[in-house]
Amino acid sequence: MLKQMEGSRAVAEAVALCRPEVICAYPISPQTHIVEALGEMVKDGSLAPCEFINVESEFAAMSVAVGASAAGARSYTATASQGLLYMAEAVFNASGLGLPIVMTVANRAIGAPINIWNDHSDALAMRDAGWIQLFAENNQEALDLHIQAFRLGEELSLPVMVCMDGFILTHAFERVDMPTQAQVDAYLPCYEPRQVLDPGEPVSIGAMVGPEAFMEVRYLAHARQMEALKLIPAYAAEFKAVFGRDSGGLCHSYRTEDAETIVVAMGSVLGTIKDVIDEMREAGHKIGVLGITLFRPFPVEGVRAGLLGAKRVVVLEKSMAVGLGGILSTNVRMALSGLHMHGYTVIAGLGGRAITRKSLLGLFLKAEKDELDHVTFLDLDWVMVNKQLEREKAHRRSGPVAENLLRDVGVVAARNY
């Protein structure tokens, strides 16, 4: 059924259709609307049977989900940014124990300086935590990916993180096609755990493992992730059969036929990129984009196939590997090993910095002429940066960087960032 609604509401309704049994919630922007909506559904009885638990921290949220999942309940939580880092120990633990928890990450920057706006630093900091990581391009996809996430995670006994851009998606009102309960029930079978805490058949979960078997346990986690590369396309096809639309999958090419320049990106920025590419294609430029939906496991073969014919690749990412350059681009480079092509890393949109069509157009035109630096920071204010560098050169006690820059900028709200 077509509805106009906020992204968070759409995700909450989709999660409810998946019949979660335990939901734990701790507030952090920008995911709060999702758990607020779910909490209301549990409280008014429309989502039942389900336990909604207001916990005291994100660390507890994931720990409660670990316990609930190990006892055989379908478990869900949502977080972002500092919250994801605060629960990090339990994030690794959930995947290590093989518990198919589904978690929404409303992607947000990580401090300091504290910043509530969107980038991908949070989820990508957890890229090696053993979770399957899916990135939604729009609210319809965010909704659909949650339904697929429960199916995928429970089949593989692995937790799944569905990432959606904070505010840009979570707080945007868009038209979505909300499935019916019957459709979701037809697609998503009941959760049959591989291991469960049951007095009838007692097991010890989470025993200590030394050097004699630890490598094997870790290898099996890797092997299970790699299985997702086969399962995800199959589940996406099945999803299309039940729900009548394409959603999910590994990665998606857009106008890459005969493209000499291919942009690679994840999340909501793909929409803006596609608009710019349409514009450039009309002007005769041979440019396309490869959107990555699945970040972990990384679809190495799919990405390689998608980029094979290009002369150059521009990876535009809302994250940064400090001291190296890009995170996504490092992963893309792995997919391109042995191939000779120009590769550019573009760090963009950190902490909610708007990525405009104008900036992208300028960037892509420069890339086509191979005039880009290998690591480029899109729309970086060099005046501000240089002023601070001079200040640091002049005074040992130059003061806190963030405060200095804010003073230089003046009234932030008046500026169009």
Added chain:
Amino acid sequence: MSFQPIKFYQTGTFTVGNRLLPPEQRSVQASGKRFNSINSGHRACQGCGEALGARYAIDAAMEATDGRLVAANATGCLEVFSTPYPETSWQIPWIHSLFGNAAAVATGIAAALKVKGQAQTRVVAQGGDGGTTDIGFGCLSGMFERNDDVLYICYDNGGYMNTGVQRSSATPPAARTATTPAVGAAPGNVFGQGKFVPAIALAHDIPYVATATVADLRDLEAKVRRAMEIRGARYIHILVPCPLGWGTQSNETIKMARLAKETGIFPVFEAEHGEIKAVLPIRHQLPVEEYLKPQKRYAHLFGKQPQVEVIARLQALADRNIKRYGLLGQG
């Protein structure tokens, strides 16, 4: 063999043979049908108070729930000595997740059981004093204030024994640990620090809080049994001497626990909804020296120049407990 009532004389201690008691008062451990929830063959040290306490507590909980029990365990000695790969001592469904989240994991298990209509299966969380009073304290307090249906058992041996005897917030003043060494002007752990989590549990107004020691195992069993009759958040804090960390002989564990109770160092009580309902009174009050002297962690107090002032401060702490909890039966 049928039960025959036998008259007996008390000897001035609680050492009453099981066969002299009516069946309902007999120790769970005295039964041939005991659950052996923690089976033999684990790797605990000889004389481990925690292994003893856990065995009695969990078997009593198993009896009270007719074998329908799930346990969540914090990282620590109990976890490490009971589950060395590929073996496990646990005969019950058991999960270890992390050091600081046993209470939250237990909350999740209880929620799952409730939603699945299996609320007759009960949940126990357990950890040492480090996993309870320090790193797990946030999750513990959260579980308490939500009144989640979990019995949390803390096995308090006064330090991080698993990592080599470091100070925790349950380490008593003056005690020597690897991070409060017996050197300098004020050797051992600092006075005026630390916390007594049973009192903090009381402040949460949860349905049931109790303390116990491994010197009074029947009392421990009775408290676990009582706790399992109640729904909601429950807390039992058990003093479990550690021969390694305390520097005592492995055959002195029960004696040390008894001395802690008889000196007033460790108050043994039972409370419901924030109000103390009963204490286990001191039977033969002893000065704290009796408790301190056998322990190497206090050896620096009894050298050539006994630290009379420090011992007096420890006596004052015991006296305060005696007064605060009415341990001489003066109520």
